[in-house]
Amino acid sequence: MNLSRRAVLGAALGSLAATAGGCARPVDPATGGGSATKTLNIGLIWTRTGDALTVAESTRYEQGLRIGLSWVTNRINKVGVRTIKTVKVDDKGDPAVAAAAAEDLVRRGCHVLVGGFTTPVALRLARVASSRKVLFIPSMATADELTGINRYTFRDGPSTTQLLMAARAYLKPGGRLAVLAADQATAVKAAAVLGAATTIVAPASTKDFAAVGKRIKAARAGQIYVDWPVAAPRLWEAIPAGVEPITVLGARATWPSYGAAAGSLRFVTAYADAATTNMATQTLKGSVPNRRLDTGHAEGFTASQMIVRAFQLGPQKADDMIPALEGLEFGGIKTGLSIRPGDHLLLNPLWGGHLTWTGASGAITAVTDRAFLPPETTPPL
Structure with a gap:
């Protein structure tokens, strides 16, 4: 598959390959690291019942994630021949419910989890990710405690600090x-x-x-x-x-x-409508209600770029995804993004x-x- 410029929307892929090359080998782009019948699963643990503001934020995040996955993969939602599938579960704003959902998603073959729209939920999911050795991208949770909490957790937005x-x-x-x-x-x-x-x-x-x-x-x-x-x-x-x-x-x-x-x-x-104007922004604005972007849209879109890159280099297990993301430099809705290897903090404009x-x-x-x-x-x- 030709991901072309959309794969990371401005990433310096040459320098990235030099950074990650000693740790992980890219999979065969013709197969996506496996057969066409085996999907690349993302577990989205979002809030559909409970606090209205959290429900609204998770809705916007899902929109950014879904539209971003389409954009990054040139609208085919595949890495190689393998289809990307997002499995969604309601956490009801409850850390225990979220943790149980995460365990179930891992058993169902999800090597990537996103979600955790509040600090308590995100911290609980980070612990699950570490114990089950799956990639976790907390959504909209700014707590500093998530920075460097474990090697499997990566931010897609800013921290409180x-x-x-x-x-x-x-x-x-x-x-x-x-x-x-x-x-x-x-x-x-x-x-x-x-x-x-x-x-x-x-x-x-x-x-x-x-x-x-x-x-x-x-x-x-x-x-x-x-x-x-x-x-x-x-x-x-x-x-x-x-x-x-x-x-x-x-x-x-x-x-x-x-x-x-x-x-x-x-x-x-972290983002406000019209803060940036580029092709990614135009695509996202054209696909969301009222053509108005919010922070959740930008963070969901950023997560989609990270996930596709992780699937490119490590579709089988998170331990191969980690070096694919550490040191990654890329751009999208927000330009000039990079992931700090030492603690997985996302360096991003505000x-x-x-x-x-x-x-x-x-x-x-x-x-x-x-x-x-x-x-x-x-x-x-």
Whole structure:
């Protein structure tokens, strides 16, 4: 099969071959490493019941994955003569359900697992991948604990630290920063990376947002970094006037919850619609509802590129897939991607911007006004 330029969309395949050549030998491209009757199985463990936002995110990720697999394989969904098959299972947002599903998928011949749309689920799946020796690509889970957790786990998006390092660009020199988070560990981590003077912890179940607003005001900060796991309009309304909020942009469905704060909000994100324009972007936009791309689309597309490359060099077992991905340099929806061999962190560009209202209906739109390249956001190994 001729994967041509779409196989990795800009990858330096020559240098990659030099990097991985001593560890794994490419399979016969005419056979895909086996007979045509043996499929190359991907186990997608996604959320179809439970939290509505997680369901929506997993839907967009599946779209990016499916469209990406078609694009990377020149629309035939094959590596050599072997067909790529995606087997989907609902994890119901439950780590135990996800782990049981992963075990079943491995027994059914899946050498690659993707999924884990929350940190607890992703961490549980990473343990299954390590014990069963299958490749695992966590989806939309940014927890730093996943970086380097084992040799079988590879990221397809940024970590929390990478996002925080991008957020530092919005800090005002000499200004006072506070961090608001739903738990102490998150608050401490963000404060350490951002250099915040004050941390404010309010559980996600908080209802008394007026009290939260008073605590923000008492901090006498000019800026506040908000790490909030749920869409809570009253939280944003409680931020005192004159305090500039900074956050990681949530999925499109959460944007209305920012309310009046949207006017002063500065965000960082792994991807936002129109952040890039290329052939991959055009293909993806033309195949998703309303032609609007979100973070999930970009990460699903990236995962598809990684999976096809893994199948090219190691269709039979994950231990052969690992050297195919370590050190891989490629591009797609997002350009300039590479996988750090030491911990499988994905070095990838991030974006910053603001929200605005457009059109007669006053629709909220994310406008990216700056890009952060990997040297600016990559933590030391």
